Amino acid sequence: MIWEELNQRGLINQSSSEDLKNILKPGTSFYIGFDPTASSLQLGNLLPFITYIRLEKAGLQGICLVGGMTGLIGDPSGRNKERELSDFSLIKKRSILFEKQIKRFLKNPKIVNNFSWFKDFKYFEFLRDVGKHFNVGPMLSKEYIKSRLQTGLSYAEFSYSLIQAYDFYFLNKKHNCILQVGGSDQWGNMVSGIDLIKSKANKEAFVFTLPLLVDTNGKKLSKSFNNSVWLDEKLSSAYEFYQYFINIPDELIIQWFKYFSFKSLQEIKEIEKEHLMAPENRVAQKLLAQEMTLFVHKEKGLLQAEKITKSLFENDISKLSKDDFKAMESSLEVIKIKSNLKISDILSLTDLSKRQIRQDIQNNAISVNGKTINDDILIKNFIFNKYLLVKRGKKTYFLVVK
Numbered sequence: 001m002i003w004e005e006l007n008q009r010g011l012i013n014q015s016s017s018e019d020l021k022n023i024l025k026p027g028t029s030f031y032i033g034f035d036p037t038a039s040s041l042q043l044g045n046l047l048p049f050i051t052y053i054r055l056e057k058a059g060l061q062g063i064c065l066v067g068g069m070t071g072l073i074g075d076p077s078g079r080n081k082e083r084e085l086s087d088f089s090l091i092k093k094r095s096i097l098f099e100k101q102i103k104r105f106l107k108n109p110k111i112v113n114n115f116s117w118f119k120d121f122k123y124f125e126f127l128r129d130v131g132k133h134f135n136v137g138p139m140l141s142k143e144y145i146k147s148r149l150q151t152g153l154s155y156a157e158f159s160y161s162l163i164q165a166y167d168f169y170f171l172n173k174k175h176n177c178i179l180q181v182g183g184s185d186q187w188g189n190m191v192s193g194i195d196l197i198k199s200k201a202n203k204e205a206f207v208f209t210l211p212l213l214v215d216t217n218g219k220k221l222s223k224s225f226n227n228s229v230w231l232d233e234k235l236s237s238a239y240e241f242y243q244y245f246i247n248i249p250d251e252l253i254i255q256w257f258k259y260f261s262f263k264s265l266q267e268i269k270e271i272e273k274e275h276l277m278a279p280e281n282r283v284a285q286k287l288l289a290q291e292m293t294l295f296v297h298k299e300k301g302l303l304q305a306e307k308i309t310k311s312l313f314e315n316d317i318s319k320l321s322k323d324d325f326k327a328m329e330s331s332l333e334v335i336k337i338k339s340n341l342k343i344s345d346i347l348s349l350t351d352l353s354k355r356q357i358r359q360d361i362q363n364n365a366i367s368v369n370g371k372t373i374n375d376d377i378l379i380k381n382f383i384f385n386k387y388l389l390v391k392r393g394k395k396t397y398f399l400v401v402k
Contacts, residue, residue, distance in 0.1 A: 002024050002058035005054065006051070009259060009265070010211060010255060011210055011258075012209075013208070013209045014209040017206055019206070020179075024055070025058075027059065027061065028179060029062075029063065029171075030060055030177060030179035030181055031063035031065050032064060033064075033065035033070075035074075036066060036097070036098045037071050037074060037094075039094065039097070039235065041101050042231060043229050043231070045231065046260070046296070047183075047213060048181060049106065050262075061110075062109065063110045063111075064112070066099055066102075067095075068092065068114060070163055070167070072091050073157065073159070074157060074160070097232075101231060114163075118163070126162075134162060134165075143188070162192065162196075164192065165193040165195065166193075166196065168193025168196065168205065179205070181208060182209055183212050184209040187209050190207040190209070193207070211259070228244075229241050229244050236330055237327035237331060238302065238327065239309070239324075239328060240327075241293055241296060241297060243289075243331055245285060245288050245292055246286065248285055254271075254272050256288065260288060260292055262291070290302060293305055307320070307324065308327065308328060311324075312389075315370045317389055328389075328399050329401065333399070334399050335400045337400060337401075338402065342376050343376055344357050344358070344361065346388075347360075347390070360392060361375070368389070369383060
């Protein structure tokens with residue numbers, strides 16, 4: 001059963017009813033939603049996509065909602081301050097981009113945009129048809145609302161939960177959708193949808209949340225926190241995406257494997273055994289990086305990511321193309337210069353002290369384009385007349401761009 005599969009993978013964080021396992025069956029309609037409040041979907045959105053595919057393979061019928069309306073307001077969940085409002089034209093543009101990305105990851109998805117049913121919704125109608133069904137007391141008791149009352153919460157963001165609740169009600173009425181799947185930070189909004197469907201239609205609906213992806217400090221993965229990557233290769237290269245998974249800590253990798261991989265749980269158990277025998281080989285990280293990079297960036301992106309990784313590991317950049325160097329710009333520390341400089345002057349543009357730079361050069365710890373530098377020389381040999389790859393020690397790289 002898909003219920004057991006999701007549970008064993010740790011994918012059901014919260015559920016609204018014990019009956020949920022009985023409705024996770026062929027024919028059940030469910031939805032996942034994405035607000036276009038950024039220029040691209042990011043890694044945190046990948047888990048809903050993977051779960052969507054698992055559910056569809058089990059025979060459920062999925063709907064993807066793009067929040068052309070909710071994106072204009074901004075969800076207060078998981079935030080400690082008010083989100084800056086985006087104008088209509090920007091949200092419309094991002095909605096189109098999101099729809100294209102969704103089609104990249106899902107086969108023939110049903111995509112809806114909540115702007116289509118909100119655009120003609122008059123304010124007084126919303127108050128009568130939706131607001132009337134909610135008591136302010138329970139809304140104020142929700143954790144994500146309480147946490148924002150001290151720092152400030154606008155009426156617009158306070159109302160977001162009602163808007164999302166109506167989305168669920170509308171999809172239930174129009175598409176017989178009875179299940180919503182989302183991140184655990186969405187729990188309050190999702191439960192509001194259950195309440196509205198019960199109040200207006202006297203029907204039962206269900207939700208379950210996925211675990212939030214967090215780093216080792218327990219912080220939610222988000223580009224706002226600079227601890228995630230975009231799914232758009234123009235914003236985060238396939239190499240950066242691949243390296244993100246390569247660098248997943250050992251204490252997280254097996255759980256992430258269960259979350260993301262389409263490999264069976266038995267296969268993952270065998271991978272875990274091999275990983276535990278020699279964690280330094282990062283077998284699990286490499287396998288998951290390959291599978292997810294192939295899923296997001298296709299074979300071309302995976303081949304590029306592996307080629308760059310191999311070249312850096314071997315300190316041999318002779319086979320890298322100009323596009324490969326451009327791909328590294330989003331993941332390595334970039335040093336921009338306007339003219340040829342000595343190696344010490346280049347490194348002085350980093351956080352290294354002058355004393356440390358001198359010691360590194362004397363200790364043969366610095367190489368440029370794969371060649372060790374043992375003197376403070378003027379660097380001229382730019383690759384493609386634009387790039388230098390500076391390596392410090394065994395693992396630190398700087399990409400110099402002229």
